[in-house]
Amino acid sequence: MNKEKSCCSPVNACYAEVLVTPHNQKDEWVTGEIHTSQGSVPVISTDISFEDTFGAWKVRWGIGRMNYRINPGLYALGQPDHKSPVLVSANYKLTFDALRKELSGLHCWILILDTKGINVWCAAGKGTFGTDELVSRITKTGLSEIVSHKTLVLPQLGAPGVRAHEVTRRTGFSVVYGPIRAHDIKSFLDSGFKATQEMRTVKFTVWDRLVLTPVELVATTKYSLMVFGVFFIINLIAARTFGLADFIAYAGAVVTGTVVTPALLPIIPGRAFAWKGWLLGLLWTAGFIWFNGWFVPEFLLLAIGYLLVLPSLSAFLAMNFTGSSTYTSFSGVIREMKIAVPLIALSSIAGILLVLIKSLSA
Amino acid sequence: MKDRYLRNVATLRLLDEKCFGCGRCAEVCPHRVFIVEDKKVRIKDKDGCMECGACAKNCPVNAITVKAGVGCAYAVIMGWLTGSEPSCDCSGGGECC
Numbered sequence: 001m002n003k004e005k006s007c008c009s010p011v012n013a014c015y016a017e018v019l020v021t022p023h024n025q026k027d028e029w030v031t032g033e034i035h036t037s038q039g040s041v042p043v044i045s046t047d048i049s050f051e052d053t054f055g056a057w058k059v060r061w062g063i064g065r066m067n068y069r070i071n072p073g074l075y076a077l078g079q080p081d082h083k084s085p086v087l088v089s090a091n092y093k094l095t096f097d098a099l100r101k102e103l104s105g106l107h108c109w110i111l112i113l114d115t116k117g118i119n120v121w122c123a124a125g126k127g128t129f130g131t132d133e134l135v136s137r138i139t140k141t142g143l144s145e146i147v148s149h150k151t152l153v154l155p156q157l158g159a160p161g162v163r164a165h166e167v168t169r170r171t172g173f174s175v176v177y178g179p180i181r182a183h184d185i186k187s188f189l190d191s192g193f194k195a196t197q198e199m200r201t202v203k204f205t206v207w208d209r210l211v212l213t214p215v216e217l218v219a220t221t222k223y224s225l226m227v228f229g230v231f232f233i234i235n236l237i238a239a240r241t242f243g244l245a246d247f248i249a250y251a252g253a254v255v256t257g258t259v260v261t262p263a264l265l266p267i268i269p270g271r272a273f274a275w276k277g278w279l280l281g282l283l284w285t286a287g288f289i290w291f292n293g294w295f296v297p298e299f300l301l302l303a304i305g306y307l308l309v310l311p312s313l314s315a316f317l318a319m320n321f322t323g324s325s326t327y328t329s330f331s332g333v334i335r336e337m338k339i340a341v342p343l344i345a346l347s348s349i350a351g352i353l354l355v356l357i358k359s360l361s362a
Numbered sequence: 363m364k365d366r367y368l369r370n371v372a373t374l375r376l377l378d379e380k381c382f383g384c385g386r387c388a389e390v391c392p393h394r395v396f397i398v399e400d401k402k403v404r405i406k407d408k409d410g411c412m413e414c415g416a417c418a419k420n421c422p423v424n425a426i427t428v429k430a431g432v433g434c435a436y437a438v439i440m441g442w443l444t445g446s447e448p449s450c451d452c453s454g455g456g457e458c459c
Contacts, residue, residue, distance in 0.1 A: 159390035159416035202392035323434030329413040330431030332368040
């Protein structure tokens with residue numbers, strides 16, 4: 001008792017010691033702290049620094065992507081009070097930055113769930129942006145003592161992980177699903193929690209698609225190095241060695257599958273991603289073979305071999321982009337793969353055999 | 363240009379007799395699959411469904427069923443190889459949802 005008393009005088013000294021959300025003092029985006037009955041809450045900036053921009057660029061290229069996260073907990077933006085709205089989000093730093101930069105001039109609380117550094121939509125699919133985590137985070141932060149209202153604003157894309165009525169039953173907080181894009185939050189709040197149909201519809205613009213392609217390209221490059229290793233070994237015994245033209249043919253098929261197909265996605269005829277990739281891969285391969293003058297009897301084996309293997313490679317890589325898309329269903333992907341995977345495998349094996357025969361026998 | 367995936371594959375079902383038209387499903391659906399009419403919800407665009415499961419999860423009377431899963435070929439391949447349910451476990455690096 002005595003010890004506590006001495007600690008707690010002067011009044012409020014204890015509050016300064018208790019952190020609702022621990023944070024790194026070096027983080028530029030924390031500008032101060034706000035004192036609440038539950039302890040001090042970090043106040044965050046709406047400005048994006050060079051470090052934030054550079055960090056975003058790095059994760060887009062797959063560098064440190066799985067560990068780009070902030071501490072979960074409660075944050076304050078502006079000077080919120082007990083009546084200010086509570087926005088819920090994920091602890092992926094890219095998500096957090098995309099949210100806070102849209103909130104300048106607002107006064108609100110931001111409750112960050114521990115999604116293991118994954119964005120809201122993917123985390124909701126996995127269940128880490130979910131009912132249990134939300135309920136426990138509300139309890140841990142003492143949110144019901146900090147705000148006097150009983151409303152949480154969740155991103156709409158968090159809905160696959162959260163059972164709104166169960167959150168209400170367990171915590172008393174009602175869940176309002178806000179707009180999909182952070183950009184629309186201000187007008188959503190200004191209009192008294194009304195989201196238009198447009199705000200509720202997910203899009204997949206050419207820019208949305210292009211920012212996802214570097215990660216695909218980097219992932220493929222790792223496997224490509226192995227392919228080049230095999231080329232090199234074969235060259236030691238080959239009658240026709242692999243050269244620059246073969247490298248360009250291969251690299252072109254990779255870029256067609258990982259970058260060009262995603263970029264042109266809606267305008268390529270057909271619906272299945274593997275088909276779209278195969279079609280563009282065929283155009284690329286046929287064009288390149290023609291350009292090299294390989295459509296002659298001497299190179300026919302090589303030409304047919306590449307026409308079998310390279311479009312299949314583009315098809316496979318394009319098929320993997322289903323995981324990045326915003327509109328492919330599980331059942332659809334299964335349907336597509338049951339047809340595409342055997343065809344890709346057969347075509348690739350046949351193609352590789354023909355190319356090898358040409359290389360080794362010339 | 364509207365993004366459309368394969369036709370007639372979505373596993374989305376709506377049990378009409380349970381539905382009381384609260385419209386929560388229409389609110390959370392990112393592809394505007396549902397429409398609320400006369401205090402009843404109707405599936406307007408089944409082929410637009412990406413099986414994210416948001417509607418079923420948030421339906422207070424469990425009137426919606428859908429086999430929710432990750433629409434991700436990489437996850438499916440890993441599922442086939444490891445003999446487990448496809449999961450969007452991105453921590454292995456490489457591709458992710």
